[in-house]
Amino acid sequence: MRNNQPVNDTEYVLRDEQYLISRTDSRGRIIYANPAFVHASGFSREELVGAPHNIVRHPDMPPAAFEDLWGTIQRGESWTGMVKNRRKDGGFYWVLANVTPIVERGTTVCYASVRVKPTRQQIETAEAVYASLRLGTARGTRLCGGQVKPAGVRGVLARLKRWRLTGVRSRLLAWAVLSASLFIGAAGAAIYGMHDRLSSSALAAAVALTAGGVALIFASGWGFARAIAGLLGAATDFTRQIAAGNLSTPLPGALTGDEIGELKFSLEVMRKSLVSITRDVHGGIENALQSAADIAEGNADLSAHTGRQAASLEQAAASMAQLAVTVRQNAANAQEVDAMANQASDLAKRGGNVVDEAAHAMQGIVQSSSRIAEVVGIIDGIAFQTNILALNAAVEAARAGEAGKGFAVVASEVRSLAQKSATAAREIKALIESSDARVGEGVRHVERAGASMRDIVESVQKVTRIINEIAATSTDQHAGIDTVSRSISETDSAAQGNAARVEQAAKAVANLRTDGARLRHAIEVFRVASAPAPAAALPGNPERLRRPRPLPCPGA
Structure with missing residues (x-):
């Protein structure tokens, strides 16, 4: 042991x-x-x-x-x-x-x-x-x-x-004994009252009939007690089988048209009803388990998709954060470039003003050169006239002879100075003309520089406007990226919440499958036929389970 x-x-x-x-x-x-x-x-x-x-x-x-x-x-x-x-x-x-x-x-x-x-x-x-x-x-x-x-x-x-009067069999046997005793008493009294009028053979026949009646009463009581006890024993065994979960064994014995048949019919209907309920419950459990398996499979797919979505959202959030940093830096750079462009525009404007002033100064130089050229022309005319006067003086000194020698020397010096003045005036004129040409060329260069500076100013202004637009766009992009980042964060939070809910649903489905398995395990306590019951075996089919006919009424 x-x-x-x-x-x-x-x-x-x-x-x-x-x-x-x-x-x-x-x-x-x-x-x-x-x-x-x-x-x-x-x-x-x-x-x-x-x-x-x-x-x-x-x-x-x-x-x-x-x-x-x-x-x-x-x-x-x-x-x-x-x-x-x-x-x-x-x-x-x-x-x-x-x-x-x-x-x-x-x-x-x-x-x-x-x-x-x-x-x-x-x-x-x-x-x-x-x-x-x-x-x-x-x-x-x-x-x-x-x-x-x-x-x-x-x-x-x-x-x-x-044998005490507590059981059905004991009570039936006691009823038989009581009936036999009453029968013996009645028969004995009758025989005793007529014994002097009956022959010995008639008396023996009466005693034999009495004994036969007693035996018949005992036999009937014993048989009835056995029948009732047998039915109760069979019903007890049947209900014990039902209590033990065995629904596959039918109640033995044929159905009769009496109370016993009615009891057997009710017990068999109960068994078949339990069989039907058990099969329905088992089928419902299997369907529920299959549905739980389908839900679990779909939930697993949803969990995988949610996980991938969460990973993608996290990656997108990281990319958006990096992009936001880049855009923020670009916006800062654009603002800095905008400031530098504004500075360059101011410098270009000042440079244009300086060039304009230089152009005006060059125009003044040209005008001054023209005035100097006029003055040089006057000097050249004076030198020419002086030279003419010196020639005339030399001619007059030559006519004067010895008296005009000194005057001739002075006239010669004056003529020499006049020639030098003319030569210097011509050189100055040539220099002025060269300077004037160069000044004119400088003026043209300055004018072109002024036009270029104006173009530069316009270009710088355009660049400034574009940079301002870029800065404004970068600011808007930064705001939009912040909005998108918040949306992605909210979506990521929602995805994580969905993942948590998917996990909760998976746990609920797992609990449902566990409960279904337990319920299926619990319903396995009932044993039914492995094959589905044919139509003839179902309750209510007249060929298989016909309700017993009711007992005839007394006197019918």
């Missing part, structure tokens, strides 16, 4: 509405465990399914209890008794267990156990009995079908007590 250790004195008390259900195969290995049993045992479902059922056996349980259990269920009978189980942490819990063989087509395919919370008095009684059985001090008691019963003479007396 398996001895699970360690153990402690920590008791786990079941709730009133807590029902522990499990199913084992013919070798005692767990093939099904409902959540209540899993929770009470302390093991996980994976640890329980496939393990021998004695994984929860407590060392305080006597071997005689399990010998009685296996002996009872292997005979095809149900076993009901108190069981103390061990939890995984070493604690324990008491249950009132019912173990029923699941029979299909006359063969036991598995065993179903349904456990409920016992009363404290049942626990105390079981502790005392199991302790005496475990220690070998039990005298005059034995276990039979999970119930503690006396052994020996006490057992015989206890079996005789079964």
Whole structure:
């Protein structure tokens, strides 16, 4: 016998509405465990399914209890008794267990156990009995079908007590005995009253008839008691199979047109209704699980798309931030260039003004040169006239002879000075003409420079306007990029929120699938036919399940 250790004195008390259900195969290995049993045992479902059922056996349980259990269920009978189980942490819990063989087509395919919370008095009684059985001090008691019963003479007396008027069979037999007693009394009184008028043969016949009537009454009562007890036993076994989750085995026996047939009909309708409900629930669970799987798949795709969108938005946000920095820098540069362009425009304007002033000055020089040329012309005329006068003076001095020699020398000097003055005037005139030509050329250059400076000023002004427009556009772009960045940030926050909601939806779908799996596991406690039931097997089909005809009315 398996001895699970360690153990402690920590008791786990079941709730009133807590029902522990499990199913084992013919070798005692767990093939099904409902959540209540899993929770009470302390093991996980994976640890329980496939393990021998004695994984929860407590060392305080006597071997005689399990010998009685296996002996009872292997005979095809149900076993009901108190069981103390061990939890995984070493604690324990008491249950009132019912173990029923699941029979299909006359063969036991598995065993179903349904456990409920016992009363404290049942626990105390079981502790005392199991302790005496475990220690070998039990005298005059034995276990039979999970119930503690006396052994020996006490057992015989206890079996005789079964005939008290508490059961249906006992009451029917008591009714037969009472009827037979009344019949014997009435027949005896009649025979006694007429014995002096009856012959011996007639008296013997009367006694024989009385004995036959008594036998008939006993036989009828016994047969009726057996029929009723058989029906109740079959109904009890049938309901135990239903309670154990076996919906595949129909109620044995043919339907009749009496109350028994009505009861069988109602029980069979109940079974088939449960089969239909179980199939509908199972189909709904499968559809729900498939829908949950589809939702999970779509949610996974949505999560992937949301993740990619969030990554793209983060990348776009980073790019927009970098672009915003660039545009901000461009705007600053544009403003700086605008200031420099305004400076250049001012300088160009001042340069144009200087060129204009230079042009005016050159015009003044030209005018002065013209005036100097006029003065030089006057000097040249004076030198020419002086030269003429000197020639005339020289001629007059020559006529004067010796008296005019001094005057001739002066006239010669004057003529020489006049010639030098004329030569100088001509040179000055040539220089003035050359200077005038150069000044004219300079004026033309200055005029062209002025025109160029005006063009430069206009170009600088155009560049300034363009730079102003660029600066304004950069400012607008910066504002737009800030707006786009905020929108991207909001979209990124929304995408992250969507990702969180997708994750929540994924958790909800996972919980739905887990709950669906648990519900499917819970509905597996009911065994139905693997193939769908044909139409002839459904409730209400007259060929398969015809409602029994009502009983005829008395006197009909």
